[in-house]
Amino acid sequence: MLIRLSTFCLFFWACMALSAEYISHELKGQVLHIQTDEGPLTVTAQSPNAFEVFYQPADVQQLPSFAIDGIAQPADLTVQDNDAVLVFHTENIRAEINKKPLRIRYYQGDKLLLAEHNGLFIDDKQRGFSFDLQTGEKLLGGGERIVGMDRRGQRFPLYNKAHYGYTTQSKQMYFGLPAVMSSNKYILIFDNSASGYMDLGATSSDEMRFEAMGGRTSYIVVAGDTYPKLIEHYVDVTGKQPLPPRWALGSFASRFGYRSEQEVRDTVKLYQESGFGLDAIVLDLYWFGADIKGHMGNLDWDTKAFPTPVKMIADLRKEGVKTILITEPFILSSSKKWQDAVNNNALALDNDGKPYQFDFYFGNTGLIDVFDQGARDWFNQTYSELFKQGVAGWWGDLGEPEVHPSDMLHNVNGINATGDEIHNVYGHKWAEQVYQHQLSLAPKTRPFIMMRSGFVGSQRYGMIPWTGDVSRSWDGLKPQVELSLQMGLFGLGYTHSDLGGFAGGEVFDPQMYIRWLQYGVFQPVFRPHAQDNIAPEPVYHKGKTKDILRSYVELRYAMLPYNYSLAFENSLTGMPLMRPMFFEDESDLSLIDEKEQYFWGDALLVKPITSANMKEVSIKLPKGAWFNFWSDERYDGSQTITQVTDIKLLPVFARAGAIIPMTLPVLSTDNYSTQSLDLHYYADHSVPKSSAVMYNDDGKNRHSIRDGSFETLTFSADREIHTQSGTDKLAFRLSTKGDFKGIPSSRMITLWVHNWPQGVNQVLVGEKALSLIEDKTEFLNADRGARWDSETNTLEIKFSWQKDAMVSVQ
Template identity: 30%
Template structure:
């Protein structure tokens, strides 16, 4: 056996034998003879923090990623010592610490090993920058799989891959290109049907090797900072993701319109063109809620200004658009033009808010306005100042939402594409270089934007979009996958990236539908819309260099298909809103990869195409041209084909027909799917009746419908409506129970239930144990009935 001492000659340093142990409530400390301290913190029964110091010295304990309201607490904590190891036990797992090497091994209460160190913690001195390069290596078990890591443009299962986290402006990136716009150093491991998660909370450039260099080793390391990671045990993937999401936080509910369809381009100008686009949507009866103004609305690309030649009266334009149901979203970038006559530049200079280089001068870089300085958003004073800059835009002019782009930060015409590494940052009172602050720069910008927008659109809810993100950014903003390309490969990538982001705790996400760079043909655009309406953030965006990319840009046939799917998006808004409620409140991912839906089925471990939208809708996009159908894997259970009502049994591959106007789409048996009438924008129509599609099942299934005022914060005072439905199907009977919570009064009085797959003819209907006539519930031949919205029990009896 190789000892840690014998390995030191390779340039890496390793902990040696433990010489001291102490406990401070939930924190346990192990100190080695060569000055390594391992601090283990028990956060929950299933969550442990591992933090390592060298030279007996911990760095200040500070994190941008963590949710200050995350749940804490555990039931039991026991520590035992044997001649060779220490054993820490909670009710969910045991952590073994080897006395000679400080290596750890984690097992479940039955003794099954979940995760164990290979070489464990090691480090080497960083001679160029100072400090340490910190490393951790784990044993990869036979058949182990890995998921997560944010927006990586590669296969959903990361086994055999090596990736890194350094937020980067990657225009027209390709498959397997890395790094991209997000740095989310969190992955889920799945071994022997047991899932665990590791979140490496280190903002330096981080690297992950998932059995790439050595097939039996998974490792992660950082170019600086501490070895500081959180271990989360499931054993289900869903529980791991929920615990990680609680640790790093969830967003508040957005306004419902933010879940509607949105149209963008680089760029829509002048004002007459914006209004022309808006009118075309309404003339063609294609629903749309948001219109975007890219950088060309500004005066010389100066943030918080308007080009008055292109937009002479922005307040009136925004008000006119709002009259027709459109919300206006504007872009704001971090680069502030160096211009002594520009008041924001003057103010930032006077207050010393711009980033500086290590030897004194201001950090500057070329972006759209030319030479720019960059605010230090890691300084709380700068964030407060930046938030107040939104007052005129939001409160006075009436802008509805803000889009932060280029916030990696992107810098043009330099090889690094970003700020010099010696750029200094306040880092909330923990001064650092850009090596440490780079990955959180965009996060802190959008945090400031979110605070400003929230303050100045009050009492409405804020809606903010960001391109760059670090773990935890989901608390402040939705995001998209950056400058993709109008190719079929990128349609495949968009599908995989959405699933991966949701596994990574960031569910409010979408792609540039149709592709940002280059031009799609009508078929690709239609197929992308079919996929995009099932993504939480639904926006068409294009560079504009290659032609138009509006829903009507590809001929009448494609326009009709696009309209059909955008209308479906609007019908499904209550289902989508309920998904968001569960994500916000419980950390439930809004999309589920098949492996998350059924990790026990090894067939799901390498699936990339199929996903579960919410909890009860199975979607499988068409990702090849000229397709009339495709093979897809249907997971366990029984599923109704949405288009023809056919019931299929899962657990195997199926061929499904899907011409240009169809996307394979299935509903889980027993599901109750709420729908609204098609409207041209959220709030256009008063909902007079909730439609619920009921899919019969022999057995029990639960469904939920969440509703509120669709904007504002009254829902936090209990003014919401939460309908929990329990469906129980029998051979000659269907029972639906409703459990209602919340004080919000919906605009409708009745619920119309469309019954699918009912195996009997309805002979009698009982509502709350009282028999009612079939005429009273308006029973039609297609098994559609109307019931009062406040019913407690509905019984349908057959012969």
């Protein structure tokens, strides 16, 4: 029966495929216009590395592109018209367009990237594209799914949908992406917002298909020589993530939910009394209603529970704590804003032109039409008022939307589009609305926008996604690396989890909780969040749990120079903060399947512990040399090692040659300073030269990169080893470039040279020799000097640094 069904599907698909034939062509600017007997086709060079392909068959309603950001980048273009094939070139990619039947193949140099199989297919029920898959090709993508890193052989729904309490398997979740990254180094985007499916060789092993019930008949092909370059070319087309405020990398307090102003104040006070850093507190739905049901859409303070919200926000802000509020796009008919929303035409409509009302968990409701400008203006009044009150960031929840009638009508550029036609871009357009409005309110300040659903390109609106209502269990922790890595490959580099797990959990499991929050220090946003039957915040726990996690929160703040530099790199190139193992060796396709460990930036390798009572853990070390982050023990790479576990220590390894900038931990990023820096250099004979760049600015100016209001600090190490004489010399250079208001005029530097195998004869800063101090206490109290610790083989060097400096060790 299965064979017969598959055969029928293949026959059915083949019958639907359009057999268009070429008639003529014309190049206008960067758009190749092709006329076919089935209607126009445009191939646009969106950049030197990307083509947008838009089939426009007659009598087919088209929606706008939601994936593409702005105007195409300039590219050098040529068109060659051969008898049977039309060839369209940029500098780096070419499309070979077969004229009869019309099919397109894509190449980078002599390498075939991708070929249309049957090309566009369309009928009254579905539309989409099919492509050939090559032997051995692996595919990543599809957004949040838990099926393993290589998604070839899978068939997924294209319909963003909540999966409450998920664990180790899920084919359909909050944030799907109609896009794939191939091991052949292309990204393919189905630029279609409608409900549908992506079939990655499930039905036919050598065919990839995207299908939808409506929407745009368009796709985008992006090429790159390496995976990082491929991601960079992808964000060149879909948009780059703006640099977030620096406080986004601090510690958050969050729960479902704080039920009163006093509870908020008590929580912040407990953080301060417990010595835990805190930069933001996130208020769930109780800020506008005393109960879970019946109040959604009030969009205003419940003054019984929060009698002085403006004063509360101001008081918290004085302590360095920013307030983030949840909002949802549902307006209940029982809420205070219902009639106002109806009167202002803010709600999506039914077929009779009336507000579409339906029931869901929270009550009878309508849904704000975020595609309609008038509805957006109405919704923005709430954000304007709350911003005036001092709210610093926005949390958009239920934005799939969680319930979305298929026949609901939305105003998309004057087109009545159904819920099913635009479902997958609802969260995307909501994020756009909030982002653009926030910029109108505070043009110079970086927005903070956390949402759980969106589309290709949502990163350009500063979206910070999280992985939804995960089970509070070991099985909920297990898939978090896979989820964040997959999203990061497609520009959404701040994807993170509710640390500790959200849903369920009747008994507190301290081991699981510690392991999840330890992992959280090495992922983009540190935000414990859960149902409040068990406190999600570490300060509400005691003893060893609290002490261990205090040290990790301190480490999070100490690592801000390194982490902020990762954010800077992401904003320029799209490079994710969490990076998969296959970036290390692109020739080893087996690394694509690795989902148990990852790189945090370039310098650190992290292996979360995701099972209870593990006595030991295996870590796959890439080539080169690696150092235990906690003990400095050295390991040769290209092997799998086994380590005994310790509840106090998450397995983390530093790359040989890495230079990691750190600073003194603070209780809020308001107090962050780079006036004192610890530079951790992992010296090794296998890496004679290495360098690192640190980025620094005021942490809030939205235009710091555009206006050059930042500095880059470059650190480089040059080591000279003479095996015959046994001498070992190090030249460590420090230089700065750039300026901004508040830049330190000088810095105190402590350079930690790890794995320095012998004592030193002399340490110079410039031409001035530093005192060599043997006593540890004396060295700690000194402003300048050098000390070699023979027990740890670590050389510590203290000195003052103003502009450029050279540290010489011999």
